[in-house]
Amino acid sequence: MKVCVIGSGPSGLTTIKQLLDEGHDVTCFDKNEHVGGIWYRNNKTDIDQMKVYDKMMLTISMGLMGYSDFIVPEMSQRKYFTRERYLKYLTAYAEKFHLTDHIRFGCEVVEVRRAPVERFKVVVMANGKRSEHEFDAVAVCAGPFQKPQTKVTDLDKFTGDVSHSSRYRNAERFRGKRVLVVGLAESGADVLRQISDVASECVLTVRSRSFLLPRLFGGRHSSDEGDIRAHNYEQWVRATDVPFPIKGLFGDNPLSRAAFRVSAAATGFATAAALKVREMFEPSADEQDRDVPFDKMGQPTFPRQMDHDAELRPEYMRFINEWNRKSHHDKGNWTVKIILCKNATWVPNAVNGKITIDDSGIERMEGNRVHFKDGQVKTFDAIVMCTGFERDFSLLGPDIEVKDNNVRNLYKHAFHPDHKGRLAFIGFVRPFAGGIPACSEMQARYFAQLCSDKLSLPADVRDRIRAEKAWEEKFTELSPNCTESIPSQSIFQDGIAHEIGALPSIWKILSNPRLFARYWFYPANHAFYRLVGPHAQPEVALHELMTEPRGQLTISGLTAMFSALMLMPHKVHPVDHVFPVDLNAASPKRAATEPTQLRVLDGDRDVAVTA
Numbered sequence: 001m002k003v004c005v006i007g008s009g010p011s012g013l014t015t016i017k018q019l020l021d022e023g024h025d026v027t028c029f030d031k032n033e034h035v036g037g038i039w040y041r042n043n044k045t046d047i048d049q050m051k052v053y054d055k056m057m058l059t060i061s062m063g064l065m066g067y068s069d070f071i072v073p074e075m076s077q078r079k080y081f082t083r084e085r086y087l088k089y090l091t092a093y094a095e096k097f098h099l100t101d102h103i104r105f106g107c108e109v110v111e112v113r114r115a116p117v118e119r120f121k122v123v124v125m126a127n128g129k130r131s132e133h134e135f136d137a138v139a140v141c142a143g144p145f146q147k148p149q150t151k152v153t154d155l156d157k158f159t160g161d162v163s164h165s166s167r168y169r170n171a172e173r174f175r176g177k178r179v180l181v182v183g184l185a186e187s188g189a190d191v192l193r194q195i196s197d198v199a200s201e202c203v204l205t206v207r208s209r210s211f212l213l214p215r216l217f218g219g220r221h222s223s224d225e226g227d228i229r230a231h232n233y234e235q236w237v238r239a240t241d242v243p244f245p246i247k248g249l250f251g252d253n254p255l256s257r258a259a260f261r262v263s264a265a266a267t268g269f270a271t272a273a274a275l276k277v278r279e280m281f282e283p284s285a286d287e288q289d290r291d292v293p294f295d296k297m298g299q300p301t302f303p304r305q306m307d308h309d310a311e312l313r314p315e316y317m318r319f320i321n322e323w324n325r326k327s328h329h330d331k332g333n334w335t336v337k338i339i340l341c342k343n344a345t346w347v348p349n350a351v352n353g354k355i356t357i358d359d360s361g362i363e364r365m366e367g368n369r370v371h372f373k374d375g376q377v378k379t380f381d382a383i384v385m386c387t388g389f390e391r392d393f394s395l396l397g398p399d400i401e402v403k404d405n406n407v408r409n410l411y412k413h414a415f416h417p418d419h420k421g422r423l424a425f426i427g428f429v430r431p432f433a434g435g436i437p438a439c440s441e442m443q444a445r446y447f448a449q450l451c452s453d454k455l456s457l458p459a460d461v462r463d464r465i466r467a468e469k470a471w472e473e474k475f476t477e478l479s480p481n482c483t484e485s486i487p488s489q490s491i492f493q494d495g496i497a498h499e500i501g502a503l504p505s506i507w508k509i510l511s512n513p514r515l516f517a518r519y520w521f522y523p524a525n526h527a528f529y530r531l532v533g534p535h536a537q538p539e540v541a542l543h544e545l546m547t548e549p550r551g552q553l554t555i556s557g558l559t560a561m562f563s564a565l566m567l568m569p570h571k572v573h574p575v576d577h578v579f580p581v582d583l584n585a586a587s588p589k590r591a592a593t594e595p596t597q598l599r600v601l602d603g604d605r606d607v608a609v610t611a
Contacts, residue, residue, distance in 0.1 A: 001024050001025065001136045001137060001451045001452070002024075002025045002027075002134075002135050002136045002137075003019050003024045003025065003026050003027075003135060003136065003137045003138070003139065003451055004026075004027055004028075004029070004120070004122050004133070004135040004137070004138045004139070005019070005026060005027070005028040005029075005102075005138075005139045005141055006028070006029055006030075006109045006112075006122075006138070006139065006140050006141055006142050006395075007028070007029075007030055007037060007140075007141040007142040007143065008028050008030040008032070008035045008036070008037065008094075008099075008103050008105075008141075009035075009036060009037020009038060009039065009090075009141065009142075009143060009427075010036075010037065010039070010065075010090060010427070010436065010437040010440060011037075011141040011143060011426045011427030011436065011437065011440035011444075012028060012030070012037065012139075012141035012142075012426070012427075013035060013090060013093055013094055013099055014067055014426075014437065014440055014441040014444050015139045015141050015426050015440070015444040015447065016028055016099045016102055016103070017067075017069065017093075017097050017099060017444075018441070018444040018445045018447070018448040018535075019139075019444070019447070019448045019451065020097070020099075020102070021448065021534075021535050022448040022449070022451065022452045022534075023452075024448070024451055024452070026102045027102060027104065027133070027135075028099075028102055028103040028104065029103075029104050029107040029108070029109050029122070029124055030103055030104070030105055030106075030107065031106065031107065031108035031109075032046075032105060032106075033105045033106055034091075034105070035090055035091060035094045035099070035100065035103065036087045036090050036091070037142075037143065038050055038051050038052055038143070038145065039052055039083060039086055039087045039090060040087060041083075047167070048167065050145050050146065050148075050166040050167075050389075051166075051169075052083045052187075053083075053168050053169050053170065053187070053190070053191070054169050054170045055170070055190070055194065056082070056083040056187070056190065057080055057081070057082050057083070057190075057297065057308055058080045058081050058082075058086060059080075059186045059215060059342040059343050060080075060223075060224055060342065060433075060434065060435045061074075061078040061079055061080050061222040061223075061224050061225075061296060062074040062075045062077075062078065062079055062080070062081055062089075063075050063076070063078040063222065063224055063225075063523065063524075063525065064224050064227070064434050064435035064438050064489065064524065064526070065081070065086070065435040065437055065438070066089065066437070066438075067093060067437065067438070067441050068438070068441060068526045068527050068529055068530050068541070069441075069530070069535070069537070070092075070093045070096065070097075071527065071540065071544055072089065075544075076525075076544060076547065076548040076549070077296075078221075078222040078224065078225055078296055078523070078551075079222070079296050079297075079298075080215065080222065080296055080297045080298070082298075104126075106126055106127070107124050107125070107126040108124065108125045108126070109122055109123065109124055109142075109395060110123050110124070110125050110130075110395060111123040111395055111396075111397050112138055112140070112395055112396055112397060112400065112423075113396070113397025113398070113399055113400060114397070114399045114400060115134050118136075118419075118420075118422070119134050119135065119136055120134065120135050120136075120137070120138045120422075120423065121133070121134055121397075122134075122135060122138065136422065136451070137422040137423070137424075137447075137450075137451050138422070138423055138424070139424045139425075139426050139444070139447060140395070140423075140424070140425045140426070141426045141427055141440070142395075143427050143428070143436075144389060144391065144392075144407075144427075144428050144430075144484050145166070145389050146389060146392045147389055147390045147392040147394075148164040148166050148167075148385070148387070148388075148389055148390070149385075149387045149388045149389050149390050150164060150385060150387065151387075152182055152362065152383075152385060152387065153361075153362045153363070153364060153365065154362070154364045154365035154366070155365065155383070157364075157365045157366055157367075158365045158367075158368065158370070158380075158383060159367050159368050160368045160380055160381050160382050160383065161173075161177075161381060161382035161383070162382070162383050162385070163382070163383075163384055163385070164384075164385045164387070165185075165187055165188055165191050165384060165385065165386040165387075166389070168187075168191050168384065170194065171191075171194040171195045171197065171198050171199075172198075173382075174195045174198060174199050174382055174384075175198040175199070176198070176199070176200050177199055177200060177381040177382050178199065178200055178201040178202075178378075178379060178380045178381045178382070179195050179196075179199045179201070179202050179203070179380060179381065179382045179383070179384060180203050180205060180370060180378070180380045180382070180383045180384070181195065181202065181203070181204050181205070181383075181384050181386060182205055182362075182383060182384070182385045182386065182387055183205075183206060183385060183386040183387040183388065184204060184206050184209075184210060184341060184386060185210070185339075185341060185386055185388060186341055186342055186343045187386065188341075188386025189341055189343035189344070189345060189346050190343060190345060190346075191384060191386055192204055192346045192349075192355065192386070193309075193345045193346035193349060195384065196346065196349045196354045196355045197349070197354070201356075201380075202349075202354060202355050202356070203355070203356045203357075203358060203378060203380075204350075204355055204356070204357050204358070205357075205358045205359070205361070205362060205372070206357070206359050207359070207361055208327070208338065208478060208479070209323055209324075209326050209327040209338075209359070210327060210338055210339050210340060210341040210479070211324050211327050211328075211333065211336050211338050211339070211340045211341065211432075212320045212323050212324055212327075212340075212341050212344050212347070213340050213341065213342045213343075213344070213433065214306040214307045214310070214320065214344040214347075214579070215296075215297060215306075215307045215308065215342060215343065215344070215345075216295060216296060216297065216304075216305055216306050216307060216312070217306075217552040217579075218285065218304070218312070218552065218580075219295060219301075219303075219304025219305055219306065219312045220285060220289060220295060220296070220301075220304070221296070221551060221552035222296045223342055223433065224433060224434065224523065224524070225523045225551025225552045225553070225554075226433075226523075226551060226552050226553045227433050227434060227489065227490065227523060227524045228520070228521055228522060228523055228524065228551065228553050228554065229490050229519065229520050229521075229524060230264070230268070230520050230521050230559075230562040230563075230566075231553060231562065232487075232488040232490050232491055232524075233491075234562055234565055234566075234573070235334065235335045235336060235487070235488075236335060236475055236487045236488055236491065237491075238261075238565065238566065238568075238570060238573075239334060239335055239565070239570055239573035240335055240570060241570055242471060242474050242475075243467075243471070244471065245464065245467035245468050245470075245471050246468060246471070246491060246492075246494070246495040247495060247498050247499075248491065248494035248495055248497075248498050248503065249494055249498070249503055249504075249506055249509065249519075256506060259506075260506055260510070261566045261567065262566075262567070263510045263516075264516075264520055264563070264566055265563045265564070265566040265567050266563075267510075267513050267516050267517055267520070267563075268517075268520070268521060268559055268560065268562060268563025268566070269560060269563050270513065271517045271521055271559050271563075272556045272557075272559040272560035272563065273556070275550075275554070275555060275556040275559060276556035279555065279556055286302075289301050289302075306344060306347075307343065307344040307345045307347070308343075308345045309345060310344060310345050310347060310348050311348070313348075314581045314582070315351055316344070316347050316348060316351060317579050317580065317581045318581055319347055319350060319351055320344060320347060320579055321576075321578050321579055321581070324576070324577065325576060327478070328478065332575040332576055333575075333576050333577055334573055334574045334575055334576060334577060335475065335573075336432060336475075336487070336577070337474075337475050337476060337477050337478045337479075338476070338478035338479045339430075339432060339476070339479040339482050339485050340432045340433055342433060358372050358374065358376065360372050360373040360374035360376075361373045368380055368381065370383075388481075388482075391405040391406065391407075391483065392405075393405055400416075400423070402416070402425070406483045407425060407428040407429070407483060407484055408465075408468075408469040408472055408473070408483055409465060409469065410425060410428075410465070411457060411458075411461050411464065411465050412429075412443060412446065412468075412492075412495070412496055413425070413428050413429040413443070413484065413486070414426055414428070414429075414443045414446070414447065415446075415447070415450070415457060415461075417457065417461050417462055417465065420450070420456065420457065421446075421447065421450035421451075421455075421456065421457045422450065422451065424443065424447045424450075426440050426443045426444055426447065427439070427440040427443070428484050429443070429484055429486055429492065430482070430484040430485050430486065431485075431486050431487075431488065431489035431492065432485065432486070432487050432488065432489075433489070434488075434489025434490075434524070435489070438489065438493065438526050439486075439489060439492060439493065441526070442492075442493045442496045442497065442502075442526075442529065443496065445496075445500055445502065445534065445535075446496050446499065446500050448534075449500055449534060454534075455499070455500065458499075472485075472486055472487070475487040489524065490524045493526060493529065497529045497533070500533055500534060501532065501533040501534065502529045502530070502531075502532060502533030502534065502536070503529070503532070503533070504531055504532050514546070515542075515545070515546070518545050518546060518548075519545075521554055521559050521562070522548065522550055522551060522554050523548065523550075523551035523554070525544065525545055525548060527540070527541040527544035527545055528541065528545060529541075531545075
């Protein structure tokens with residue numbers, strides 16, 4: 001089949017690869033002169049484009065930012081890459097699989113519309129010339145970060161400097177100035193920290209508080225080492241009464257789900273016992289890391305850091321815990337319902353006073369003065385908007401529509417129900433704690449199978465879209481405008497893997513307790529999806545799964561707690577996620593020997609339990 005891919009960033013590259021694996025004739029158009037999308041920088045030509053900034057570092061480790069068909073050591077090590085190093089990874093991927101042979105650089109797609117006989121016409125501009133091409137299928141991989149969101153009250157009345165974080169490169173232009181930063185997302189956290197380091201005054205204004213997740217736990221684990229399926233299942237499936245619509249490993253009917261819960265609990269208790277024995281004899285965290293020169297972010301191991309250039313201190317962890325309680329209006333954040341900010345590098349400056357926070361909102365602006373709703377009036381030289389992006393599908397012709405410009409009206413955030421899966425939007429999905437590239441790879445594998453006619457969209461695809469949309473909206477209700485967001489990367493990927501045959505059966509996985517423990521109680525590793533199914537690499541995948549070190553939540557106490565909760569009614573669950581303030585709590589030996597007190601909600605009662 002003749003297939004068009006638009007964009008050669010992380011989503012586009014894996015889409016080309018999965019299509020080539022299926023033997024399709026692939027042409028990719030990219031307006032840049034190199035692969036990488038926003039990760040590729042040309043300081044002469046992309047000043048007015050969305051690009052990563054100078055000192056950008058991944059907010060997710062390579063464990064969830066790499067591809068399952070291009071495993072490098074840093075993936076199991078869960079290390080964070082700089083922008084330069086991640087671009088090198090993408091370039092190496094393209095070179096290894098000869099993807100650039102199928103890419104036409106300097107070609108911007110300006111329109112996609114229908115053509116006769118269920119085909120698509122793609123209109124391209126290159127060197128000032130317009131050309132049209134027909135394809136059997138199209139994958140739009142240009143991503144949702146295209147058109148900056150600039151709707152801020154009275155912004156047109158502000159007479160100072162105004163910019164959007166998408167055009168931010170470094171903080172030099174703000175040195176010695178009074179700066180208002182509007183909004184806080186992951187990149188916004190870096191922008192806020194860098195500007196507050198050099199500005200004479202820096203104020204952050206937010207309408208809501210995203211859930212803060214430092215990139216380092218205890219100074220030694222990456223945050224996504226805490227992304228274990230037992231925790232994901234607990235938050236968004238077991239501990240709620242919301243119907244769960246996504247088919248996955250734990251079965252499609254009440255009997256298989258019940259069997260799964262009992263088997264998972266039994267395996268969990270056995271795993272917890274084994275971990276307990278191990279923890280009793282292993283040295284402390286500091287002793288283990290005595291000869292480890294650098295942490296996961298490439299910083300000196302000691303003193304311990306909780307994020308980039310942010311030392312691990314009790315006062316910073318207290319700030320984060322209080323911020324996270326407020327993110328859910330003090331109603332409990334055990335089931336997180338708001339987007340995460342996986343970047344706490346700015347917290348030290350919030351604690352030491354370099355950053356002032358105003359969450360009352362902007363009432364109006366006049367000249368260079370900003371009036372806040374709490375009555376404060378401040379004067380600024382510059383405003384930087386970290387306000388995200390508008391949903392923009394303007395490249396679609398008048399005969400193609402994404403309903404309400406909302407990707408939740410597509411199947412798996414990707415497949416248009418009117419086009420038999422031949423029109424796909426790859427990478428328009430943003431997990432709370434996970435990487436877009438890994439999700440894109442799974443979407444692309446599904447797309448390649450659809451193009452090969454080995455699969456077709458479910459007959460009840462519109463019903464499934466409605467059900468999954470309702471489920472996602474419930475668990476992102478505190479971030480209603482972030483329609484690309486999904487609560488759990490693992491649940492999302494499991495759902496697609498189930499449909500393409502890349503998910504081992506429940507009975508097969510339960511028959512191998514060691515493998516099941518790795519799947520359920522260890523950090524999410526998408527090598528799991530290469531054990532079986534199309535283009536599986538079982539030996540490589542199994543080695544990657546069985547040799548990865550355990551993560552921050554894979555300790556005896558928490559493993560036992562998650563196992564016990566599997567057998568509880570949904571109303572019984574912890575109320576809040578709380579990061580340890582005691583810096584010694586990150587030590588495996590300490591965690592193994594001291595009990596954890598939890599507040600548990602049983603109906604309207606708070607019950608104290610010990611794990």
